[in-house]
Amino acid sequence: MAIKYSEKVIEHFKHPKNIGQIENPDAQATEGSPSCGDQLSIYLKVNPETNVINDIKFESYGCASNIATASIITELAKGKTIEEAKNISWKKAADDLGGLPPVKMHCSVLSVDALRSAIKNYEEKHLGKHFDNSLSKKNIEKELNKIIYGKVGVDIITLKMVKYIGIREANKVIIEIEIAKDDPFFNEINDEIQERLEKFPNIEKIVVASVLEVF
Amino acid sequence: MKNKEIYLDACKTSKLDPEVLKEMLPYFTEKFWYPGNFTSIGNEIADALQNSKETIASSLSAKPKEIIFTSGGTDANNIALKGLMAAWENTGKHFITSKIAHPSMLKIFAALEKQGYEGSYISADQDGYLDLDELKKSIRKDTTLIAFTHVNHTLGTIQKIKEISEILKRQDHKINFFIDSCEAYAKIPINVEELGVDSLSISAHKFNGPKGVGALYIKTGTKMVQTQQGINRFQALKPGAINVPAIVGFAKIVELIFKNFSNYRNYLGKIQKLLYDGIVKNIPDIRLNGPKIGKRSPAHLNITFYYAEGEAIMMMLDFENIHVATGSACAAKDLKANYILRHTGRTHEECNSSIRFTLDKFISTTDVERTVKVLTEVIQELRRRSPLGKNRM
Numbered sequence: 143m144a145i146k147y148s149e150k151v152i153e154h155f156k157h158p159k160n161i162g163q164i165e166n167p168d169a170q171a172t173e174g175s176p177s178c179g180d181q182l183s184i185y186l187k188v189n190p191e192t193n194v195i196n197d198i199k200f201e202s203y204g205c206a207s208n209i210a211t212a213s214i215i216t217e218l219a220k221g222k223t224i225e226e227a228k229n230i231s232w233k234k235a236a237d238d239l240g241g242l243p244p245v246k247m248h249c250s251v252l253s254v255d256a257l258r259s260a261i262k263n264y265e266e267k268h269l270g271k272h273f274d275n276s277l278s279k280k281n282i283e284k285e286l287n288k289i290i291y292g293k294v295g296v297d298i299i300t301l302k303m304v305k306y307i308g309i310r311e312a313n314k315v316i317i318e319i320e321i322a323k324d325d326p327f328f329n330e331i332n333d334e335i336q337e338r339l340e341k342f343p344n345i346e347k348i349v350v351a352s353v354l355e356v357f
Numbered sequence: 358m359k360n361k362e363i364y365l366d367a368c369k370t371s372k373l374d375p376e377v378l379k380e381m382l383p384y385f386t387e388k389f390w391y392p393g394n395f396t397s398i399g400n401e402i403a404d405a406l407q408n409s410k411e412t413i414a415s416s417l418s419a420k421p422k423e424i425i426f427t428s429g430g431t432d433a434n435n436i437a438l439k440g441l442m443a444a445w446e447n448t449g450k451h452f453i454t455s456k457i458a459h460p461s462m463l464k465i466f467a468a469l470e471k472q473g474y475e476g477s478y479i480s481a482d483q484d485g486y487l488d489l490d491e492l493k494k495s496i497r498k499d500t501t502l503i504a505f506t507h508v509n510h511t512l513g514t515i516q517k518i519k520e521i522s523e524i525l526k527r528q529d530h531k532i533n534f535f536i537d538s539c540e541a542y543a544k545i546p547i548n549v550e551e552l553g554v555d556s557l558s559i560s561a562h563k564f565n566g567p568k569g570v571g572a573l574y575i576k577t578g579t580k581m582v583q584t585q586q587g588i589n590r591f592q593a594l595k596p597g598a599i600n601v602p603a604i605v606g607f608a609k610i611v612e613l614i615f616k617n618f619s620n621y622r623n624y625l626g627k628i629q630k631l632l633y634d635g636i637v638k639n640i641p642d643i644r645l646n647g648p649k650i651g652k653r654s655p656a657h658l659n660i661t662f663y664y665a666e667g668e669a670i671m672m673m674l675d676f677e678n679i680h681v682a683t684g685s686a687c688a689a690k691d692l693k694a695n696y697i698l699r700h701t702g703r704t705h706e707e708c709n710s711s712i713r714f715t716l717d718k719f720i721s722t723t724d725v726e727r728t729v730k731v732l733t734e735v736i737q738e739l740r741r742r743s744p745l746g747k748n749r750m
Contacts, residue, residue: 176705177705203743245691
């Protein structure tokens with residue numbers, strides 16, 4: 143079956159809102175990479191008194207749904223306080239676009255991820271907040287929560303596909319997921335786990351195993 | 358009003374030539390019979406099929422009895438690869454193919470491996486040429502089949518088939534040589550005798566012929582097991598109903614193209630060069646994937662447009678009624694970047710920014726000019742949106 147976009151996705155792709163950079167932004171973040179398909183940068187201008195996002199812009203190296211989700215997310219975030227903006231979910235963005243094909247849900251996750259990272263960057267720079275970015279089960283789970291199983295368009299944590307997260311000696315991480323090795327999305331999920339976990343400082347080795355292979 | 362359609366994806370499938378449709382129509386309406394004995398209508402269809410066979414055979418410098426009609430390239434590949442491996446399994450169960458073979462072959466080989474056959478997959482260089490030293494080293498005593506794609510569907514690389522035949526001739530045991538020529542046929546001259554192949558597949562819908570029909574060449578004397586069973590109305594290896602209208606249409610498009618094949622090829626080459634030169638002149642930061650213009654199939658062009666993503670390029674062209682294909686992971690159902698570009702050394706980013714243009718005789722020079730103009734605007738707009746490449750010279 144052919145994959146199809148909603149009219150709203152097409153509209154936002156054709157005429158995206160908030161494209162470009164902000165000169166001297168208060169915060170910015172880049173998520174994704176051209177090698178995994180998409181890269182998105184978000185720039186913020188925030189009112190220091192009210193913490194309201196006065197201006198937000200984005201640049202995207204990405205497909206139609208990437209550009210459309212970034213467009214809608216920046217629209218949703220504009221005029222909101224940073225606390226309100228943090229609560230914009232990828233499901234909300236996808237719903238507002240009239241739905242996304244399951245295989246494209248990860249674009250919505252990437253956009254929300256970039257928005258949240260930009261807000262985090264603001265909080266670190268301007269509000270003096272510190273975040274725990276250490277290699278812990280909790281933080282690994284947070285990252286896995288952003289990985290979408292393309293067949294159904296839902297993240298692998300919600301789908302209960304992650305069966306085991308282990309941190310061994312020398313910062314070796316073992317993740318077991320319930321997916322067949324010959325599943326068409328196995329490599330994609332594996333690559334994304336590697337890419338997301340490599341961001342942790344001091345990580346030595348990431349082993350992703352299929353539970354279906356283990357037993 | 359929508360702009361005129363410019364279809365640049367002919368090697369996926371192409372528009373049926375109206376002359377071919379005209380030739381086919383009576384075989385849907387009045388002449389719906391099967392070939393048969395002792396009746397006038399049966400004889401008429403038998404003659405039409407025989408003439409079609411002769412036309413196809415002649416275009417390949419083969420004998421008519423060496424041609425069987427199939428339901429397309431995939432069907433022909435299935436009949437040949439499975440039939441050859443089974444016929445020779447007492448000699449050995451090893452085959453050699455390449456990492457950049459067409460998916461229709463790779464899927465068949467994956468299935469054969471599950472049945473106990475064993476395969477070696479040859480690498481290719483950055484232009485898509487197979488590593489022939491690796492091929493020589495991979496040949497074993499139990500190798501019974503070597504199967505490659507003649508012209509690569511992504512890059513347009515023409516493999517050195519004669520050189521491969523020479524390597525096989527020097528072996529001390531028989532190794533069957535099969536090529537999938539679906540992308541090569543009607544693009545470059547093919548002479549089965551000169552190429553030295555035992556079997557070869559072709560398909561009609563990639564050069565303005567009908568869908569659902571192809572042919573398999575099997576050199577006289579080649580051992581092949583029948584893998585499909587049913588009523589043998591016309592040819593043993595492909596039993597069952599005969600798609601007479603499609604076969605007649607197939608022969609008609611071949612007749613039209615081969616009537617003046619060098620003119621036809623020169624025209625494709627001219628359009629290809631015009632498109633390539635237009636892109637080079639107007640769009641910076643690009644890369645041609647595959648061999649140089651003039652050294653590749655005249656119908657294939659594959660270009661990476663750095664800093665712009667392929668699915669987005671494809672869709673923006675589609676809004677202007679210009680149709681192309683992309684190697685981007687974003688446009689793939691399983692989110693995998695094009696494996697041929699990956700196996701020829703392109704980075705993920707280069708794959709994700711790649712566009713394939715494939716040509717047929719219906720593309721005019723005006724179409725190419727408009728494509729270059731729209732493409733230039735599309736790439737500019739997507740680069741404006743992109744965080745990449747902003748600091749380039």
